[in-house]
Amino acid sequence: MKRTGTFLITTLLVLTSVCGCRFGGVPSRNAQTEEALLDTVQKYTTRYFTDFAEPSSGLARERSNDFRDADIITTGGSGFGIMAVIAGIERGYISREQAMGQFDKALGFLEKAERFHGMWAHWYDTRTGKVYPFSHYDDGGDLIESAFLAQGLLTLRQYTLASEPEIAARADRLWREMEWDWYTRGTDSLYWHWSKNYGWKMNHRVKGYDECFIAYVLAASSPTHPVGRKVYEACYKNSPYYYNGKSYYGIPLTIGMEYGGPLFFTHYSFLGLDPHGLSDGLTDYYERGRAHALIHYNYAIENPNGHAGYGKDLWGFTSSDDPLVGYCSHHPGTPDENGTVSPTAAISSIVYTPKESMDCLWHLYYDLGDKLFGPMGFYDAYNPSLPEEKQVVRSYLAIDQGPIAVMIENYRSGLLWKLFMSAPEVAVGLNVLGLNVVEQPGCSTSQSLRDPIPGKCSAE
Numbered sequence: 001m002k003r004t005g006t007f008l009i010t011t012l013l014v015l016t017s018v019c020g021c022r023f024g025g026v027p028s029r030n031a032q033t034e035e036a037l038l039d040t041v042q043k044y045t046t047r048y049f050t051d052f053a054e055p056s057s058g059l060a061r062e063r064s065n066d067f068r069d070a071d072i073i074t075t076g077g078s079g080f081g082i083m084a085v086i087a088g089i090e091r092g093y094i095s096r097e098q099a100m101g102q103f104d105k106a107l108g109f110l111e112k113a114e115r116f117h118g119m120w121a122h123w124y125d126t127r128t129g130k131v132y133p134f135s136h137y138d139d140g141g142d143l144i145e146s147a148f149l150a151q152g153l154l155t156l157r158q159y160t161l162a163s164e165p166e167i168a169a170r171a172d173r174l175w176r177e178m179e180w181d182w183y184t185r186g187t188d189s190l191y192w193h194w195s196k197n198y199g200w201k202m203n204h205r206v207k208g209y210d211e212c213f214i215a216y217v218l219a220a221s222s223p224t225h226p227v228g229r230k231v232y233e234a235c236y237k238n239s240p241y242y243y244n245g246k247s248y249y250g251i252p253l254t255i256g257m258e259y260g261g262p263l264f265f266t267h268y269s270f271l272g273l274d275p276h277g278l279s280d281g282l283t284d285y286y287e288r289g290r291a292h293a294l295i296h297y298n299y300a301i302e303n304p305n306g307h308a309g310y311g312k313d314l315w316g317f318t319s320s321d322d323p324l325v326g327y328c329s330h331h332p333g334t335p336d337e338n339g340t341v342s343p344t345a346a347i348s349s350i351v352y353t354p355k356e357s358m359d360c361l362w363h364l365y366y367d368l369g370d371k372l373f374g375p376m377g378f379y380d381a382y383n384p385s386l387p388e389e390k391q392v393v394r395s396y397l398a399i400d401q402g403p404i405a406v407m408i409e410n411y412r413s414g415l416l417w418k419l420f421m422s423a424p425e426v427a428v429g430l431n432v433l434g435l436n437v438v439e440q441p442g443c444s445t446s447q448s449l450r451d452p453i454p455g456k457c458s459a460e
Contacts, residue, residue, distance in 0.1 A: 079152030080402025116141030221429025272420030316345025
């Protein structure tokens, strides 16, 4: 990490140690104190995308503990960050003027960065403005990271249409330049990577069910380079782990791998895409997300491998840093489920499992916060089975912090869902794919979500 990043995180650590992350002990738990806790966690987590944003680009650093001699920004994580900052404006965590200045820099960097038929690479080195290869052959367009970024750009466009039309127009131009159809190679499949140097060498077809669902929605939504339903049916849904049909702990799971896979599968695509009432006739995507989270919750209660700490107040498994082996997946049913719990997993699931996620959040903050909660929210991973000095990975990752901030806001107000779903292209894309948005009883589609304001609709 560059010295600027090291200085910033050191400063934040000092501030946290001075003021503390908890005040006056553990309060009585009620609706007001839960809301206050959500606000605290969202505010601290948003710092990753404001205070810790890479200063020359305004985009999200890949991680806080980067070992490379470079300042790496991540495009997908930056899409999450754009959404988190929008919520931060509305919550008063950052001034509108400051945020618009950051968006101006971010759009400027994205406009100048080398693109690959409209798609961005996974990583860029902001010292040079050039692609920083994710791996040897992965040095070009990354369709999925670009989809996560586009989710943020469309949300930004909708947010600024009336108030900052120049920002909105620039975000729209970047979206329209994305050549989704190029990434089919003229076939009935979408491919993840294309490189100037290696072409289609990685040959990675985008098959599901996983975090890539949003890529198909956006590809079908494109007003300039769309992809049709045939590709979605022939590629994404044609996977050995797409249809599931099993039950776990008495909970049916229509689609997805064993136990649903890591929980980020049900977060990344739905930061902007509202799952409420979204159905293809087989799968209700809100119910599928809820089932996925509840399966993880019940797995922790069963605790088949006898890991320390697992239970109703400590659950949720996803890909994250690991105290022993570095970044990896920890989802149930695999050897990598090694006792590591990632705070982003349960917290970002709060839109699906409000009670279970809040129980976990309360425990993480009030019982374990002194070791787990730092200057930019919860650290990335915790494994209570290990010796005390090895239990916590004191790192932050853009792709883990972003879902926490965004999903807390969606739980509190539905803001990011409302903005993204207001984009007219999205309705077109959902229709192309045969995905129907069913209005909830007594609600308009844009209100079909959890809303804490009395008198408004609730999906609970």
